[in-house]
Amino acid sequence: MQCKTRAFFSLVIFFLPLSACCQQTFNADSVYQHIRTLSETIGPRPMGSYAERSALDWVVKKFRAYGADSAYVMRFTEVxxxxxxxxxxxxxxxxxxxxxxxxxxxxxxxIDSNSPESAGANDNASGTATVIELARLWGARPRHYTLLFLSFGGEEMGFYGSQYFVDTYKKIRDIGLMISADMTGAPGEIITIMENKQGQAPRRLMEDAFRLNRSMGINPLRYPTHFGAINTLLEAAGSDHDPFLKVHIPALVFSTGLNTSPIHSAQDQLRTIDKSQLDQCGRFIDTLLIHYQSGTLPARKLDHYILWELFGRLLFIPPWLGWATILIALAAGLSAFLHNRRQRIRMDPAQRPRFAPLKLALLFSVVLAAAQTGEALIQAVKGLRYPWLVHVTAYLWLMIFWAIGGLWLALRIGRRWRWNPDPSVYAGAALILLALSTAGAAFLSVRLATYPAASLLLFSLAVLCRPAWLKALFGLLTPLPMLRLALAELTEMIARLLTANGSWIDRFFESVLYTLGLSLVALGFLLPFILSFAWVVLKLTSLKKMLQQFRSRTGGVLVALLLLVTTWHTCRLPSHDADWRPSVRLNATNDLRTHKNSVILNGNEYFEDIRIRAGSQTWRFDGRTHKETVTMPFTADWMTITGEQTARSGKMDTVQIDWLLHSAKPWHTVKLLIRPDTLTLEDVESPVKFVHHKNKLTFEWGAQPPESLWVQASWLLHPGARLIRSLTAVYAMPPTALTVTSTVAAVSYRTTLTQTDTLEIKDGRIRTPSHSD
Structure with missing residues (x-):
């Protein structure tokens, strides 16, 4: 009996921690309410703004309420x-x-959002709310490892908060694992990124994350392998896990809605949040924490691999295998090139048609132009620049169908041209281009180089193998690796974010250059595959006959019907909805010295029923324009610069300033630029952070600084030089009492004020001349 009693109590003690964990469950409703507080009650939270600081203080109160042993805000005043x-x-x-x-x-x-107009509900009130709920759960649970819940400011500007934490947190070496929750409220797959240029998170961490995700039966965890090949090189997208990886702390991020959520826009609102996804993401991170609380952590190091998910299995490809693939591909390419030269058809040089690769490139230009025709027709019909904003994938298919139409037209044009019948001409050029692409990419990134290497290997096998069906198979598969790289997993997100640049392309000539540039890039990218396809056609009589039938008038009728149906169907798709909308901004400028001002209405889409109302005046804009100048005199003398400046003569004058920059309105950003009219400034000192580049001294403040800013500084100046002082302030508001309304577009305002004057040094005194320089 005594032994049984001891055994019973042993079992109770063993399972007590597990039962305590299970008593507390993740509450998506609470998370949703936290998102409401951050995105609606507090609102947009740009780095450094009052709203961001209020949100940080609110999070600390939550941590304290949930039993944190220590909760505080680590302030930073410079980035x-x-x-x-x-x-x-x-x-x-x-x-x-x-x-x-x-x-x-x-x-x-x-915790920050990317602009004063974005409430940042998904990006990233959702992640912050998830962290708060996890803190509530673990505040009531037994813990083997210490838990550190963090909410970073300044991520959207460049991971400034997390970098500051990693640089200054005294016990950073005690952190064995970091999980970042960056957008947890949009439906769909859960995306993870766990790498930077230095390496990847430990393999064991990724294996645990994928295994636990699958065991839970929730939305699948995915790693964007092809996007990662580009992103690791460019570091274009990331999150707060990145600074931790740089100091070899195992770290990864979980995100949702990268292709489906209207992040970085005014539409990132509470209504876009999906409670079911909040629940799944929260429970997933919680499960990962439970797993590691009851076991050992991954080693505190970075691994080096390429993660590839194939048929449900994770493949961790080591870098040496990437190098091996590149070397094997280059060796195979050389062998195929030599074999191809031996297969050359002997012809009289005078009878041999010339410039065959160039002719192919010209014909493919027809295919590229046709591929853009479908979108251009819909643009003309709808009067839009970006009709694909809602349905990116549908327009990609439309492009493919119109490219097929372009192929028919190119074949019709090319039948009257003299072509070189020797397949080796096209194969040799394709092999050379693919080998050069592989070698060039290898200098940038081994991982990136595996894509042209895979294409080179496929085409080399097509040239070297004997069976016709294998030649056709390998030849037609040749472009697949590079096309997969071009159409990476996050293509929709990238395309939509790039539309923001459309507001700066406002002339026909600029549009033509932009389109021509993209077409040339596409042509250079696809040229090796055009040549390889020509080789396959010449090698396979059956494929050549199929193309001859395709280019017939009957084939043209079928292609025309296909294009008519697909274009009609795509044109009927909505171009805008509640989530995906164009943007329009009223940009006003005012020079406080000359009293010159301007008002420009600028958008990334053609204007549709946009109205400006100022007092009794109304301006209406509609039609094929996305930039208009509005004649609207105004005065916005909101800012002043006062204070004292002194100079002490010597071999070089010692200048001291004590200035007050003041604004009657909340400013968004402020920049003070000081430069001499000759030579340089030297030995600059100031308690305010600055940038000094020889003849230019810059003080800059980020989002919503205090309305009064003291600037104290001193420097050495060459005798006789004058100082040119320029103050520029940007306000996220209109310049006067006006409103801009639109039935479609999201509206924002920016007012930029400038004040420039010249300071002259004479007899140890600094004065402002009667005129400015």
């Missing part, structure tokens, strides 16, 4: 960009929940 040094007032909310071990599991999210 370093690639070309600037910004004064700001941002921070990191920290909630520490101690465990039996000092080793920490960190769970973080960024």
């Amino acid at each position: 370093f960009g690639k070309r600037n040094h910004i004064n700001t007032n941002s921070g990191v909310a920290v909630g520490l929940f101690r465990g039996k071990s000092d080793t920490c599991l960190a769970v973080g999210s960024h």
Whole structure:
């Protein structure tokens, strides 16, 4: 009996932690309410803004309410960009929940939104709300490892909050794992990124994450392998896990809605949040925490691999295998090139048609032009620049169908041209281009080079093998690796974000150059595959006959019917909806010295019933224009610069300034530029952060700085030089009492004020001449 009693109590003690964990469940309703608070009650939260600071303080209160042993905000007042040094007032909310071990599991999210117009519901109030709910759960659970819940400011500007935390947190070496929740509220797959240029998160961490995800039966976890090949090189997209990876802390991010959520726009609102996805993402991260709380953590190091999910299995491809693939492909390419030269058809040079590859390139230009014709027709019918904003995939299919029509037309044109009947001419050119692409890409990234290497290997096999069906198979598969790279997993997200640049292309000549540039890039990208396809056609009589039948008038009728149906169907699809809308901005400028001002209405889409109302005046814009100048005199003398400046004569004058920059309205950003009219400034000192480039001194403040800014500084100046002082302030508001309304577009405002004057140094005094330089 005594032994049984001991056994019973042993089982109770063993399962007690697990039962305690199971008593607390993730509550998506609470998460939803937290998102409401962040996105609607607090609102847009650009880095350094009052709203961001309020959100950080609110998160700390939540951590304290849930039993954090320590909760506070780590403030930072400066950030370093690639070309600037910004004064700001941002921070990191920290909630520490101690465990039996000092080793920490960190769970973080960024709290800022990307602009004053974006409420940032999914990006990233959803991730922050998820972290808060996880803090509530783990505040009531037993913990072996210490838990660190974090909310970072300044992610949208460049991971500034997380980088500051990694650089200054005293116990950073105690962190054994970091999980970032960046957008957890949009339906669909859960995307993970776990790498940077230095390497990847430990293999074991990825295996655990994928295994637990599949065991839960929730939306699948996916890694964008092909997008990752480009992103690792360019570092164009990332999140707050990246600074942790840089110091070899295992870290990864979970995101949703990258292709389906209207992030970085005014449409990123609470209505886009899916509670079911919140529940799935939250429970998934919670399960991962439970798993590691009851076991050992991954090694604190980075691994090096290419993650590929194939038929439901994870493949961790080591870098040496990438190099091996490249070398094998180049060797196979050389062998195929030599074999191809031996297959040349002997012809009289005078009878041999010339410039065959160039002719192919010209014909393919017809295919490229046709591929853009379908979209152009819909643009003309609908009067839109981006009719595909809602249905990106449908327009990609439309492009493919019109490219087929372009192929028919190119074949009709090319039948009257003299072509070189020797397949080796086209194969040799294709092999050379693919080998050069592989070698060039290898200098940038081994991972990136595996794509042209795979195409080179496929075409080399097509040239070297004997059976006709294998030649056809390998030859037709040749472009597949590079096309997969071009059409990576996050193509829709990239395409939509690029439409923001459309507002700056406002002339026909610029549009033509932009389209021509994209066409030339596409032509260069696809030229090796055009040549390889020509080789396949010449090698396979059956395929050549099929193309001859395709280019017939009957084939043309069938192609025309296909294009008519697909274009009609695509044209009927809506171009805009509640999530995907164009944007229009009223940009006003005012020079406070000359009193010159301008008002320009600028959008990334053609204007549709846009109205400006100012007092009794109304302006209406509609039609094929997306940039208009509005004649509207106004005065916005909101800012002043006062204070003292002194100079002490010597071999070089010592200048000291004590200026007050003040604004009657909340400014968005501020920049003070000081430069001499000759030579340079030297030995600059100031308690305010600045950037000094020889003859230029810049003080810059980020989103919504205080309305009064003190600038104290000193420097050495060459005698006789004058100082040119320029103050530029940007406001996220209209310049006067006016409103811009649109039935379709999201509206925003920017007013830029400038004040430039010249300071002259004479007899140890600095004065402002009666005229400005």
